[in-house]
Amino acid sequence: MPLHAVETNASELAAFVKDHFPERSFRPDRVIAESLYRSVNLHRLNPRAVNxxxxxxxxxxRQHQQQHQDYLAIASQGVTGLAKRVVQAGFAVLLSDEHGITLDSRLPNxxxxxxxxxxxxxxxxxxxxxxxxxxxxxLAAEQAMTIHREEHFLTSNFRLSCSVAPIFDAQGLLRGCLNATSLNSDGPKEAQxxxxxxxxxxARMIENSHFRQRYRDCLTLAIKPRDDITDLANEQLLAVDESGRIIGANRAAFVAYDQVQHQALLGRRIDTLLPASVDELLSMTSGGARGVQMRALVDEALVDVGLRIPVGRVRPAQVITPPAKPAAPQHPQLDQLGGxxxxxxxxxxxxxKVLDKGIAVLITGETGTxxxxxARAIHQASARRSxxxxxxxxxxxxxxxxxSELFGYRSGSFTGANKKGQKGKLELANGGTLFLDExxxxxxxxxxxxxRVLAEREISPIGAEAPVALDVQVVSATHQDxxxxxxxxxFREDLFYRLSGMTLHLPALRxxxxxxxxxxxxxxxQPGAKGLRLDAEARARLLGYGWPGNIRQLLNSLRYAxxxxxxxxxxxxxxxxxxxxxxxAPVAPVALLSNSLAEQLGGDEVRHLYATLRQYQWNITAAAQSFGISRSTLYRKMKKHGIVQPNEVF
Ligand SMILES: Nc1ncnc2c1ncn2[C@@H]1O[C@H](COP(=O)(O)OP(=O)(O)OP(=O)(O)O)[C@@H](O)[C@H]1O
Structure with a gap:
């Protein structure tokens, strides 16, 4: 999110530009005027400064390039490609990191x-x-733009005309930008x-090759709007984990999704965006061999969907037979969950008994229980189900x-932030259920x-003039004590009491x-399980195992079997x-769930984590599965020990 707040309105900004740059014959747009404002009032720069x-x-x-070598390796193809098209016309092409330090360049002769x-x-x-x-x-505004000649703050840069696009990674984070600059271009700004x-x-091509590189071992989806078949830049790429959750996306997907629903894209299940689960998509595309057409759930647009399955990950043949009709995503109902x-x-x-009585529910239990x-079943069973x-x-x-995810913000509270503002999860959940996981x-x-929000039953989004009344059923969950x-x-005791009107503890599978x-x-x-039976030894092993990852691990093991x-x-x-x-005999099940793996693993949690992550080539989903824990639990453990994925440096 852009960082610097400029709380001036449009007419104040125009007056500022007029007062401070009286000799310039320009009418900068808001983003540029805000930047000029920051240059004077935040960075305290002098426009006439030289050197x-x-x-x-x-x-x-050398050190800087070394630190960014993965990013550079991926981006340099894009830099060369752009240079081939513009350097001969007198443009310099530059690649910068997220702090504006240039890492690569191609210059005219x-x-x-x-x-x-x-x-x-x-x-x-x-x-x-x-x-x-x-x-x-x-970079500051996180948007593409041209800064033409006297729109530059420093008069010493007036000969430049720069067209720049930011580059984002597959988690939606800003990584740098791509730039083409000409010198002394006589034409108007529009000529750029x-x-x-x-x-x-x-820039989009660089983002997409980063995405493909990063998720080469994952199932990925390419979604193209039907009415936009010629515009490759609008192709949305999504990477999903085994359970169908989105773990990475390209910029086009973040932008497209954000325009329709102001909710986080990462972590959502694919069947909340498309009318099919991963397995159904696999079936409908014959295991990724052909594309399918469907209506996106978010905006009902007709889209072409293609699947890419990583080499060596053949899905069971049974799954690849077309189903009669794609089913709506199924979540277990309350009674089913009671078993x-x-x-x-x-x-x-x-x-x-407590449904629809305004009582907050706290659910505790190990990962995957x-x-x-x-939480979903509670919502479905309640009067708020619609x-x-x-x-x-x-x-x-x-x-x-x-x-900002929780409370949202209103337009203008951050320079360059989403112009329309963004509703927070609390407000989005109004009339329904808010699930606070972890x-x-x-x-x-x-x-x-x-x-305070839960006590007062109203929220004040950042930058909002008036509070918004809140009517949500709160369900929260934790695996922690x-x-x-x-x-x-x-953890605040008073908040604990607010959240735990009723507590439900889910037993571990074992x-x-x-x-x-x-x-x-x-x-x-399981799809394809019809007619299959467990032999005595397999059954005994399934029954005797400790299941540290509980039902999630059991489901994965059954799919595998x-x-x-x-x-x-x-x-x-x-x-x-x-x-x-x-x-x-059960493996020590709590080992991988306790706050300290070290206690269970001879005091060497870090070594064990590293060894397993390397064994699975840093595929977090696979490593988490082998521990029988969720990806977020594994990420938490990595964060705790400062373990960073090698490709994370991009
Ligand atoms: N009784 C059940 N029957 C069928 N599937 C179930 C049942 N309980 C859980 N699942 C499935 O098991 C998987 C893990 O469940 P879920 O994500 O709700 O666990 P969790 O406790 O929230 O995990 P975490 O703490 O790691 O986020 C999901 O795919 C869920 O649909």
Whole structure:
């Protein structure tokens, strides 16, 4: 999110420009006027200053390029491609990092006038140094733009005309920008329009190749609007994990989705965007061999959907037979979730009693026990079922974004931020259910704000003039020991009481008395499982295993077993490696769920995490599955130990 607030309205900004730049004959648009305003009032720069260029030393450049080598390797193709088209026409092409430091360049043969203007590798172009300029302002505003001649803040940059597009990674984070600059161009700003379009196109290509590289081992989807078949730049790319959740997206997907629904894209299930689950898509596309046409759920647009399955990940043949009709996404209902376990069934009965009484429900349990499934089922069983179900995973989004995700903001509260403002999850959930997952990870200052909101039943989005009345059913969940966190002063006791009008504890799978029935039932529900049976040893292993990842791990293991089964039988050989180890004694199940793996693993949690991540080539989904924990739990553990994926440096 752009950082610098400018709380001036349009007429104040126009007056500011007139007062401070009386000699300039221009009428900058709002984004540029705001940047000029920041240059004066925030960065305290002097437009007539000379020799303000900051160039890194050769050693600093080497180190900087080293730090960004993955980004550079991916982006350099785009830089070369753009250069081929514009350098001969007198443009310098530059690639910068997210701080405006240039990392790569291609210059016309007559290099001197360009290098003398600072169009070289190692130059700092962030606004704080150079004031309004193409690179610095495109990064600050997070949008593509041309800064033409006297729109630059420094008079020493007046000969430049820069067309720049920001580059975002597959998590939607700003990574840098691509820039084409001409010197002394005589024409009007409009003459740069085509250059800007080319720069945007190449920036999109860089983003897409980053996406493909990053998710080469994952199932990916390409979604193209039907009425826009010629515009490749609008192709939306999504990467999904095994359970169908979106784990990465290209810029086109973030933009398209944000325009329709102001909700986080990452973490959503694919069947909330398209009318089919991953398995159904696999069937409909014959395992990715051909595209299909369908109506997107978010805006009902007709889209072409293509699937890419990573090499070596053949899906079971049974799945690739077209189903009669794509089914709507199914979530288990409350009674189904109660199974035949008396304690769970009692929990379901208690939930039914508190439904629609305005009582907040707190669900606790290990990872994969079905906390989110219960939250959805509670919503479905309530009178609010036709209202929205909105989930916020407090552990999966950066702390700095939780506040705006939760409370939203109104237009104008951040320079360059979404012009229309953005509704927060609380407001989006109005009339429905708000699911606060991993509530134990909510930062302390937001606990206080959330408490106030729940007490007052109204919210004040950032920048809003009046509060908004709130009518939501709150369901929260955690795998953490909130009582312990309260004693350690990491969680507010008063908030705990607000959230836990009723507490439901979900037993671990190994503790469920109906384990055997559940295994049979979930096996029968797997696509392609019809007619398959478990042999005695496979059954004993499934029953005796400790299931640290609970129902999620069981589902994954059953899918795996169905894919490997031969002659209608699932035997020991068909089970995942961790179930094949000698003996059927449960593995120490809590090991991977306790706050400290180290206690269970000879004090060497970090080494164990590293070894497993390397073994799975840093595929987080696969590594999490092997531990039997969710991806967010694994991410949390990595964060705790400062473990960063090698490709994360991009
Ligand atoms: N009783 C059940 N029957 C069928 N599927 C279930 C059942 N309970 C849970 N599931 C499925 O198991 C998977 C894991 O459940 P869910 O995501 O709700 O767990 P969770 O406790 O919220 O996990 P985490 O804490 O790791 O986020 C989901 O695919 C869910 O649909």
């Amino acid at each position: 303000v260029k900051h160039i890194l030393t050769a050693e600093e450049i 007559q290099r001197d006038p360009y290098t003398q203007s600072g169009l070289i590798v190692g130059a700092r172009w962030d606004e704080a140094v150079a004031g309004t300029n193409g690179i610095g302002t495109a 329009y085509l250059t800007l379009q080319l720069v945007i196109m190449y 035949n376990d008396p304690l769970l069934q009692q929990g379901v009965r208690r939930i039914r 079905g906390k989110e499934a219960f 209202g929205p179900f909105v989930a916020l995973n407090c552990a999966a989004i950066p702390e700095s974004l939780i506040e 509530i134990g990870d909510m930062p302390a200052h937001l606990q206080t704000r959330l408490l 909130l009582a312990g966190m309260i004693s350690a002063k990491h 503790e469920r008395s109906d384990r055997e029935e559940l295994i049979e039932q979930l096996l029968a529900a 169905v894919a490997l089964a031969e002659d209608g039988v699932i035997d020991r050989e068909c089970l995942p490696a961790e179930l094949q180890v000698a003996g059927v």
